[in-house]
Amino acid sequence: MWVVATAGHVDHGKSTLVRALTGMEPDRWAEERRRGMTIDLGFAWTTLPSGGTIAFVDVPGHERFVPNMLAGVGPAPAALIVVAADEGWMPQSAEHLAALHALGVSYGLLAVTRADLADPGPAVAQARAEIAATSLGEVEPVAVSGLTGAGLPELRAALDRLVARLPDPPTEAPVRLWVDRSFTIRGSGTVVTGTLGGGQLRVGDQLELAATGEPVRVRGLHRLGMAQDRVDAVARVAVNLRGVPRDRIARGDALLSPGRFRLTDLLDVRLAGDPSAELPASLTLHVGSAAVPARVRPLGPDTARLRLARPLPLLIGDRALLRDPGRHHVAGGVTVLDVAPPPLRRRGAAAARAAVLAQLDGRPDLAGELRRRALVRAGELARMGVAVAAQPIAGDWLADPEHWHRLGVRLIAEVTRYAREHPLEPGVPVEVLRQRLDLPDRALVEALIRPPLRVRAGRITAAAVDALPEPVARAVDRVRAEYGDRPFQAPEAHRLADLGLGPREIGAAVRAGALLRLAENVVLLPGALNDAVRVLARLPQPFTLSAARQALDTTRRVAVPLLELLDRRGATRRLPDDAREVVAPPG
Numbered sequence: 001m002w003v004v005a006t007a008g009h010v011d012h013g014k015s016t017l018v019r020a021l022t023g024m025e026p027d028r029w030a031e032e033r034r035r036g037m038t039i040d041l042g043f044a045w046t047t048l049p050s051g052g053t054i055a056f057v058d059v060p061g062h063e064r065f066v067p068n069m070l071a072g073v074g075p076a077p078a079a080l081i082v083v084a085a086d087e088g089w090m091p092q093s094a095e096h097l098a099a100l101h102a103l104g105v106s107y108g109l110l111a112v113t114r115a116d117l118a119d120p121g122p123a124v125a126q127a128r129a130e131i132a133a134t135s136l137g138e139v140e141p142v143a144v145s146g147l148t149g150a151g152l153p154e155l156r157a158a159l160d161r162l163v164a165r166l167p168d169p170p171t172e173a174p175v176r177l178w179v180d181r182s183f184t185i186r187g188s189g190t191v192v193t194g195t196l197g198g199g200q201l202r203v204g205d206q207l208e209l210a211a212t213g214e215p216v217r218v219r220g221l222h223r224l225g226m227a228q229d230r231v232d233a234v235a236r237v238a239v240n241l242r243g244v245p246r247d248r249i250a251r252g253d254a255l256l257s258p259g260r261f262r263l264t265d266l267l268d269v270r271l272a273g274d275p276s277a278e279l280p281a282s283l284t285l286h287v288g289s290a291a292v293p294a295r296v297r298p299l300g301p302d303t304a305r306l307r308l309a310r311p312l313p314l315l316i317g318d319r320a321l322l323r324d325p326g327r328h329h330v331a332g333g334v335t336v337l338d339v340a341p342p343p344l345r346r347r348g349a350a351a352a353r354a355a356v357l358a359q360l361d362g363r364p365d366l367a368g369e370l371r372r373r374a375l376v377r378a379g380e381l382a383r384m385g386v387a388v389a390a391q392p393i394a395g396d397w398l399a400d401p402e403h404w405h406r407l408g409v410r411l412i413a414e415v416t417r418y419a420r421e422h423p424l425e426p427g428v429p430v431e432v433l434r435q436r437l438d439l440p441d442r443a444l445v446e447a448l449i450r451p452p453l454r455v456r457a458g459r460i461t462a463a464a465v466d467a468l469p470e471p472v473a474r475a476v477d478r479v480r481a482e483y484g485d486r487p488f489q490a491p492e493a494h495r496l497a498d499l500g501l502g503p504r505e506i507g508a509a510v511r512a513g514a515l516l517r518l519a520e521n522v523v524l525l526p527g528a529l530n531d532a533v534r535v536l537a538r539l540p541q542p543f544t545l546s547a548a549r550q551a552l553d554t555t556r557r558v559a560v561p562l563l564e565l566l567d568r569r570g571a572t573r574r575l576p577d578d579a580r581e582v583v584a585p586p587g
Contacts, residue, residue, distance in 0.1 A: 001045075001223070001235045002163040003195050004109075005057040007100060008082035009090035013113035015042065016146035017082060018056045021155070022046040043193070043236060045224055048160045053224065055236040056080070057180075057195065076195055077166055077234060078107035079136070080159075083127045085143065086118035094130070095330060099286075101134035102273060102321035102333030108136040109162050111155060115143040169233040173198035174257035175207065176313060177239065178288030182250050188220065190246045192255070194289065196233045199257065203229050209244070210254040210263065210313045217242040252290035254313055261313035262383035264339045268305050268357055271322070273332015276304045280324060283331055287312065287320035294322070300354030305341065306334075314339050315385030317362045335362040339384050366390060370400040375440065394447035404448075410437055411448045415460055423469040426511045427461030468512050475499040476514045480525060487528050488554035488562070493521040518561035532562060533571050533582060542579035 006014040019025060024044035042058035057076055079100050083093055100108070110127055112120040120143035131139050142158045144151030181193040205218045220240035221228045231237045239255065271279075276298035285294040285306060295307040320334040337360045344350050356372065364386040370376065378388045378396040393399050399407075414436050418428035433445045449455055452462045468476065478499050483489055491499070496506070506523060509515040515523045535551050536543065543551075549559040563580060566572040571584045 001053045001055055002078070002166060003055050003057065003076050003234050003236055004078045004080050004159070004162070005076035006082055007079050007096040009084070009087070009092040009096075012082050012084040012087065012090070012093075013146050014082045015058050017080075017111060017113055017144065017155075018042070018044050018058045020144075020146040020149065020152060022056065045236070048163070049156055050160045050164075052160070052163060054159055054163060055224070057236070077105070077197070078109075078162060079105050080109050080111055081127065081131065081136075081139070082111050082113055083123050085112050085114045085120040085123045088123045089126045089130060093127070095328065097130060097134055097136075098273075098330040099321055099323075100136060102319075102330055104135050104319040104333060104335075106135045106137070107162060107166055108139045109155075109158055110139045110141040112141060112143045113146055115151060116145040116148050166234075170198040171200060171232055173233075174260035175199040175201060175205075175255065176257070176261060176288075177201070177207075177237070177255040178290065179249060179253045179255065180251055180289040182246055182253075184246045185240070188240050190241045190244045190249065191238055192241065192249060192253075193236070193238045194255075196231060196235045196237050198233045200233070201231045201237060201239065206258060207255045208258050209249060210256050210261070211249070211310075213263075215258065216244050216255070252288075252292070254288065254290075256313055259379070260383060261315070262339055262380070263311035263313055265308040265311040266305070266341060267308070267314060267336055268299070268303065268338040268341045268353070269320075270335040270337055270357070270360070270362060271302050271304055271332045272335070273322075273330065276300065276302060279304070279322070279331055283322040284325055285320055285322055285334065287314065287318060287334075296322070297350075299350055300358055303337070303354055303357040305344070305353075316364045317385060337362055340380070370398055371402075374400050374403040375444070394443040395441070397441065397444060397447075399444075407437060407439075407444075408448050408450065411445070411460075412453065412462075415453060415462060419461070423508070425459075426507070427456065427459035429459050430455065433460060468508060468514060471500055472505045472508055473514075475501050475505065476509050479515070479523075483525060486553070487525055487531050488552040488558055490518070490522050490524055490554075490558045496521060496523070518558065518565060522558060522561055524558070524562075528562070529566065529569070529571070532566065533584070536566075536572065536580075537582045542575055542581040544579050548580070 006018065008014050022044040043055065044058065045053055045055040048054055081097065083089060108131070110124070110131065112123045112127065124141045124143065128139065128141060140158050140161065142151055142155045144155050175196070176198070177194040177196055179192045179194050183191055185191050201218060201221055203218055203221055207216050207218065208214070209216055218239055219242040221231050222238040223231050223235055279296050279298065281296055283294055283296055285292050285308060290312055292312060293309040297305040299305055314336055316336055316339060318336040320336070322331040322334055323329065324331055337357055344353060366381070366386055366388060369381060369386055376398055378392055378398050381388050381398065388398070390398050393404065411433065414433055415428055418432070430442050430445050434442050437445065439445060446455055449460060453460055479491060483491065501509070506515060506517065510517045513526055516526050516528055517523050532552060536548055539547055539551055545559060545563065548563060549556060552559060563572060567574050571582065572580045573583045574580050
C-alpha cells in the first residue's frame with residue numbers, strides 16, 4: 001500500500017477527485033456533506049493499474065481547518081496537489097504548499113481539476129512554477145474533471161508512476177503511529193487510526209501510549225477495511241486497543257514501540273523559512289498529527305531552541321513545521337537536531353550552542369553524538385534515533401574515545417594526588433574518584449583502571465602507592481632492628497606509640513607487607529608465619545598451646561592469635577582436645 005495526502009484550496013475539488021478515483025465517500029460527517037466542504041480528515045483507497053493499492057488522506061482546504069490538514073499531511077510520504085482550472089492558484093494553495101515544503105515532502109503530483117470548465121493550461125503553468133521552488137521540485141501535471149471523468153485514467157497512470165518512485169519504508173524501524181482519529185466501536189472498544197510510516201504491527205503486540213507511557217495491547221488490526229493479523233508500513237491502519245478508554249487517547253497522541261522513543265519537551269532545531277530572530281516568542285509546532293504550542297528561543301540565524309507545552313516522542317532528523325495560528329502563517333520548516341540538548345545557563349552558552357548546531361545536518365551520527373556528549377548510555381542514543389554500533393565501555397555506557405583517554409590520564413593523576421594527601425590510607429575510594437572525575441556511574445571508574453592501578457576493597461591504588469611514608473618506614477626499621485632476632489616477640493602498645501606507630505601507621509605498614517598484624521596492637525615482622533610453622537613442625541605432633549608458646553619463646557598474648565591465624569590459613573589444625581598439629585609445610 002502507498003499513502004498519499006491531498007492538498008489544495010477549499011472547494012477546488014479534492015474530495016470530488018478522491019471520490020471519482022475510489023468510488024468511496026471520504027467526507028465522513030453529515031455536516032461536511034451538507035456544507036459541501038471537508039472539515040476533518042477523510043480516507044479512501046483504490047487499486048492502481050499496476051495492481052497496487054493507494055490510500056488517500058483527504059484533508060480540508062479551508063483556512064480555519066489547517067491544523068486538521070496538517071494532521072493528515074504530517075505522516076504521509078507523498079502529496080496530490082489539487083488546483084481548480086477555473087480559479088487557479090489561491091491563498092490556501094500557497095499555505096498548503098508551504099506546509100508540504102516545511103515538512104520536507106519531496107514526492108508529489110499536480111491534479112488540475114474542473115478541466116471541463118476552463119482551460120487548464122494557465123493553472124498548470126502557475127502551479128508548476130510555485131511547486132518547483134519547494135521541496136517537491138518538478139511535478140507531473142494531469143488535467144482532470146471529477147464530474148465528467150476526463151483525465152482520470154491519465155491520473156491513475158501518473159499515480160502509478162509517483163508511487164513507483166517512493167522509497168521503500170523502513171520495515172524494521174520501531175513503530176510510531178501518530179493517531180489522527182479515535183473512536184469507539186460497540187463490542188470492540190477503542191479504535192485509533194493513523195498512517196504507519198515505519199515498522200510492523202501485529203495482533204497481540206504491546207505498545208506504549210506516548211502521552212502517558214502506559215502499556216497497551218493490540219486487540220485487532222484493520223487495513224483497507226479488512227481484519228489483518230499483521231500490517232507493514234507504509235499503510236493506513238485502524239488499531240483496536242484492549243482496555244483503553246477512548247478519552248485516554250486522541251489526535252496528536254502516538255502509539256510507540258516500548259522503550260524505543262524518548263519523550264522530550266526541549267529540542268534544538270534548524271529552521272527553513274522566516275529568520276529565527278523574526279519569529280514570535282510563541283508558535284505552534286506541527287509534527288505527525290500533533291499540534292503543540294512552543295516557546296521559541298533563537299540561537300543562530302537559522303537555529304532555535306523550542307520548549308513544548310507537552311512532551312512528544314521525537315527523533316533526531318524528524319521534520320516538522322512552525323505555524324503562527326493568529327496570522328494563518330507557516331513560519332517555516334523544522335529539522336530536529338537534538339532531542340536532549342544541554343542547558344544554557346552560563347554567559348555565552350547560547351552563542352556556543354549555535355556554533356555547534358551550525359555543524360549539524362539532522363542526520364543521526366554516532367561519532368558526533370559521542371563527541372558532543374562525551375559519555376552516554378547506548379539505550380538513550382537509540383531512543384534519540386541514533387544507530388548504535390559501538391562496544392560499550394561498561395554496562396551500556398558509550399564514550400567518546402578522546403574523552404575516555406583524557407579520563408584515564410586524570411584518573412592516574414587523582415590517585416597520585418590522593419596518595420600524597422592521604423599517605424596512610426589504602427588508596428582512594430572509588431566514590432571519591434567518581435565525584436572528582438564527575439562521572440555518572442561507579443562502574444565507569446572501575447572500567448578506567450589499567451595497570452599499575454588496581455582496585456581492592458572498594459579503593460583504587462597503584463604499586464607505587466604502597467611504598468611507606470618515610471616516618472613509617474623508619475619506625476618499621478626500628479622494629480626490625482629490635483626484634484629481628486626475636487621474631488615471635490611483639491612490641492608492647494606503649495613501645496609502638498614511642499616509635500610513632502599508631503593505628504593508621506600500623507595499617508599502612510600491614511598493607512605494604514612490612515608488618516604482620518595478629519590482633520589489635522599485636523604485630524610481628526612479616527616472616528613470622530613461615531618461621532613459626534618450621535618451629536612447630538619440629539615438635540611432637542599434636543602439640544598444646546603451652547608447648548607452642550615455649551617453643552616459640554613468646555607470650556600467650558602472641559601465641560594465641562598466632563596459632564589462630566595459622567589455623568585459618570590451613571597451616572595447622574585444631575583438634576577436639578584443643579591440641580594442634582601441623583598439616584602444611586612451611587611457606
